Amino acid sequence: MATTATPHAPDVAAPTGFWSWITTTDHKRIGILYGATALVFFIVGGFEALLIRLQLGSAENTLIGAEAFNQLFTMHGTTMVFLAIMPLSAAFFNYIIPLQIGARDVAFPRLNAFSYWLFVLGGLFMNVSFVAGPLFGAHAISVAPDGGWFGYANLTSTQYSPGPNIDFWVLGLQILGIASLAAGFNFITTIINMRAPGMKLMRMPAFTWMAFVTQFIIVTAFPVITVALVFLTFDRTFGTTFYSVAAGGDVLLWQHLFWLFGHPEVYILILPAMGIVSDVLPVFSRKPLFGYAVVVYSGLLIGVMGWGVWAHHMFQVGLGPIADSVFSATTMLIAVPTGVKIFNWIATMWGGQLRFTSAMLFAIGFIGMFIIGGLSGVMHASPPADLQQTDTYFVVAHFHYVLVGGGIMGLFAGIYYWFPKMFGRLLSEPLGKLHFVLMFIGVNLAHFPMHFSGLLGMPRRVYTYSADLGVTGFNRVSTIGTMIIALAVAVFVINVLRSLRRGEIASKNPWGSPKLEWAISSPPPVYNFSVIPTVRSRLPLWVTDGVSEIPDVPPVPVHVPGGSMWPILTASGVIVIAVAALAKSPLIAIGGALAVAVCIFAWAFEPFEV
Amino acid sequence: MSHAAGAHYTSTGLDNRKVAFWTFIGSECLLFGSLIATYLVYEGRSVSGPTTHEILNIPLTSISTFDLLMSSLCMVLALAAVQRGDRVWARAWLGMTALLGTVFLGFQAYEFNAFVDEGLGLTTNLFGSTFFTLTGFHGGHVAVGVIWLVTLLIRSFQGKLEPDRALNVEIAGLYWHFVDVVWIVIFTVVYLIQTTPIEAAI
Numbered sequence: 001m002a003t004t005a006t007p008h009a010p011d012v013a014a015p016t017g018f019w020s021w022i023t024t025t026d027h028k029r030i031g032i033l034y035g036a037t038a039l040v041f042f043i044v045g046g047f048e049a050l051l052i053r054l055q056l057g058s059a060e061n062t063l064i065g066a067e068a069f070n071q072l073f074t075m076h077g078t079t080m081v082f083l084a085i086m087p088l089s090a091a092f093f094n095y096i097i098p099l100q101i102g103a104r105d106v107a108f109p110r111l112n113a114f115s116y117w118l119f120v121l122g123g124l125f126m127n128v129s130f131v132a133g134p135l136f137g138a139h140a141i142s143v144a145p146d147g148g149w150f151g152y153a154n155l156t157s158t159q160y161s162p163g164p165n166i167d168f169w170v171l172g173l174q175i176l177g178i179a180s181l182a183a184g185f186n187f188i189t190t191i192i193n194m195r196a197p198g199m200k201l202m203r204m205p206a207f208t209w210m211a212f213v214t215q216f217i218i219v220t221a222f223p224v225i226t227v228a229l230v231f232l233t234f235d236r237t238f239g240t241t242f243y244s245v246a247a248g249g250d251v252l253l254w255q256h257l258f259w260l261f262g263h264p265e266v267y268i269l270i271l272p273a274m275g276i277v278s279d280v281l282p283v284f285s286r287k288p289l290f291g292y293a294v295v296v297y298s299g300l301l302i303g304v305m306g307w308g309v310w311a312h313h314m315f316q317v318g319l320g321p322i323a324d325s326v327f328s329a330t331t332m333l334i335a336v337p338t339g340v341k342i343f344n345w346i347a348t349m350w351g352g353q354l355r356f357t358s359a360m361l362f363a364i365g366f367i368g369m370f371i372i373g374g375l376s377g378v379m380h381a382s383p384p385a386d387l388q389q390t391d392t393y394f395v396v397a398h399f400h401y402v403l404v405g406g407g408i409m410g411l412f413a414g415i416y417y418w419f420p421k422m423f424g425r426l427l428s429e430p431l432g433k434l435h436f437v438l439m440f441i442g443v444n445l446a447h448f449p450m451h452f453s454g455l456l457g458m459p460r461r462v463y464t465y466s467a468d469l470g471v472t473g474f475n476r477v478s479t480i481g482t483m484i485i486a487l488a489v490a491v492f493v494i495n496v497l498r499s500l501r502r503g504e505i506a507s508k509n510p511w512g513s514p515k516l517e518w519a520i521s522s523p524p525p526v527y528n529f530s531v532i533p534t535v536r537s538r539l540p541l542w543v544t545d546g547v548s549e550i551p552d553v554p555p556v557p558v559h560v561p562g563g564s565m566w567p568i569l570t571a572s573g574v575i576v577i578a579v580a581a582l583a584k585s586p587l588i589a590i591g592g593a594l595a596v597a598v599c600i601f602a603w604a605f606e607p608f609e610v
Numbered sequence: 611m612s613h614a615a616g617a618h619y620t621s622t623g624l625d626n627r628k629v630a631f632w633t634f635i636g637s638e639c640l641l642f643g644s645l646i647a648t649y650l651v652y653e654g655r656s657v658s659g660p661t662t663h664e665i666l667n668i669p670l671t672s673i674s675t676f677d678l679l680m681s682s683l684c685m686v687l688a689l690a691a692v693q694r695g696d697r698v699w700a701r702a703w704l705g706m707t708a709l710l711g712t713v714f715l716g717f718q719a720y721e722f723n724a725f726v727d728e729g730l731g732l733t734t735n736l737f738g739s740t741f742f743t744l745t746g747f748h749g750g751h752v753a754v755g756v757i758w759l760v761t762l763l764i765r766s767f768q769g770k771l772e773p774d775r776a777l778n779v780e781i782a783g784l785y786w787h788f789v790d791v792v793w794i795v796i797f798t799v800v801y802l803i804q805t806t807p808i809e810a811a812i
Binding site: 107108181184185186188189192193194195199219220221222223224226227228230231234238239240241242246247248249250253257260532601 | 619620621622624626629630633634636637638640641643644645648651652655656657732733735736738739740743761
């Protein structure tokens with residue numbers, strides 16, 4: 001915006017050009033990078049889903065073979081979880097959190113850039129497996145991971161998965177884990193320490209709160225899968241016997257460690273969307289969030305209780321009546337704070353002046369879809385019911401309602417809501433509404449019939465089914481639904497590309513929102529706040545004198561940190577180590593480790609004033 | 611390391627790096643927790659020897675444990691010396707901490723070698739896999755700590771470790787003490803409490 005062209009311009013002008021994006025440490029640019037990259041991976045993962053659905057569109061179909069099908073559902077799950085939903089949430093963490101708490105950047109701008117580059121390189125590393133077959137002398141071009149996103153032992157042992165497929169998966173996840181952990185430390189510190197004066201914890205917007213809880217889950221859950229993956233790497237590379245029954249080991253160790261991570265991961269995926277919805281609904285209901293404190297506390301409770309439910313993913317292995325009963329009870333209990341939030345959202349809308357913008361529609365869609373997914377989720381809490389449903393399409397229906405109907409819809413609500421803040425232009429409302437209608441129809445058409453096909457006995461992760469099973473019709477509808485979702489996403493992409501150039505110019509606060517990020521220009525200047533504001537209310541823009549004046553022009557020059565090339569170089573060094581592990585080359589590994597060490601030292605001693 | 615401690619306003623008054631580092635330590639607890647839990651779950655389940663009581667040398671490891679504990683003391687003294695601007699003792703204690711850390715690594719290298727000689731490798735049995743992975747991860751952390759301490763020592767000789775940069779030493783100290791505490795847990799559960807001797811396992 002024009003505010004930089006003044007005598008009080010920042011002492012480092014915002015640079016432009018390709019190199020400036022490679023070396024950027026600006027949380028807003030990194031947020032945009034996260035968002036753009038995540039959307040690309042979202043489309044890749046969606047394309048994989050489309051292929052899966054085309055194969056399942058008719059009984060005994062031969063479009064895709066079993067091997068390719070295994071790769072597709074593995075990469076679809078892994079991509080959507082780690083490369084689409086998580087980084088899309090991270091895009092908002094990056095862009096929005098510092099603005100919501102009145103900060104000029106995150107606590108560690110270079111670490112932030114490192115997280116992004118490690119994420120994008122790790123995602124590419126994993127997806128290269130689709131064309132890396134010839135490098136490994138494989139009979140097929142694609143050697144993509146094929147052990148499911150859960151990678152159960154001993155399916156992943158060298159005995160049953162001799163190719164490099166599982167290695168791509170293990171190493172890729174390890175890289176993405178490091179990226180998430182680094183971001184977690186960064187955002188926890190940012191939220192604890194970088195709040196503007198007066199921005200008490202209980203004045204923070206619900207989105208920042210849910211992001212805060214999410215980061216705590218990330219930094220505690222990811223080390224567990226790190227260890228599980230280390231064991232698997234050792235088993236596959238050095239011949240250890242962590243998951244070998246013959247040597248006295250236990251394949252259930254993997255399941256326990258994986259789900260000990262995996263269930264908190266579910267909340268890593270959904271809490272940010274819950275936060276977005278908690279921010280969006282009040283704006284378009286013209287009412288403060290109903291029971292703000294309860295929303296915050298139930299989010300915290302979900303974060304804590306999420307650690308005590310993991311074995312409900314394992315009822316079918318026969319843990320015994322005591323373990324089954326305990327995990328059944330905790331799983332039913334965790335539905336309580338989630339249900340509380342739903343009532344909070346409904347009560348927020350109750351009696352409000354509702355404005356059905358695209359963002360609001362997606363937020364309402366989130367509530368509806370999440371209720372359906374939540375209800376089928378509670379059904380799984382009962383072990384006898386779960387034994388009928390597990391490994392069938394009923395479970396697929398459940399978590400797609402929660403993660404697509406819930407997570408993705410919530411994230412879309414966030415995109416429509418914050419797009420004008422990020423790019424200074426509004427997304428087209430008619431196209432947004434078309435996007436929502438198509439998405440809503442597509443999600444339900446694709447996933448609701450899966451309840452029936454699942455209860456009729458259609459198993460997950462099997463590339464075809466017999467016409468005698470009586471599920472052909474349901475599957476055909478699911479496939480049509482998936483195509484409609486693809487159409488919806490196409491409408492969205494067109495909307496974004498069109499609105500970036502020709503969208504209506506956004507004012508500071510186009511929606512009449514109460515939160516701090518709307519007190520500054522759209523898009524914000526490189527330094528965010530010309531002066532660090534003093535906050536006096538939870539709804540600073542809805543009350544008189546809720547925030548100190550933020551002039552358009554900084555009264556004193558604002559220091560803006562320059563870029564750094566060390567984050568991307570350090571991330572590249574980590575990738576070299578992963579490639580070495582893939583190629584089983586100690587020499588390359590040592591080279592990569594040395595490169596990382598040199599980069600870390602250069603990073604530590606680089607003059608970088610935040 | 612380019613700016614002094616407390617140069618910026620923060621909501622809690624604590625330096626960002628300190629808050630982040632405590633978060634990191636919390637995360638590391640889960641990492642070592644998972645490794646230790648796996649060790650305990652698999653204890654006594656090896657189908658072939660050698661395992662715990664046949665091979666673990668408690669007297670020897672007691673010495674290296676004492677060595678590591680003393681290094682924590684030196685770390686405390688190093689931080690105190692840096693904070694009061696005492697360059698000579700800062701260098702002495704930093705050097706001593708790094709030295710004791712290196713000695714610990716030497717003990718570990720000797721122990722690993724001795725075990726391999728006695729027929730226990732990483733892949734020999736479950737005990738070997740869990741033991742070497744757990745203690746190896748810990749040793750790796752000690753090695754990183756030694757490199758960190760040596761870096762601080764070099765900074766001190768360059769005259770770049772004055773009291774205004776004491777926080778750099780404090781954070782290294784947090785790391786060092788954490789690694790030390792982890793070792794106390796490992797020494798206790800792996801060496802001192804050997805719950806299942808071979809007879810019971812059979």
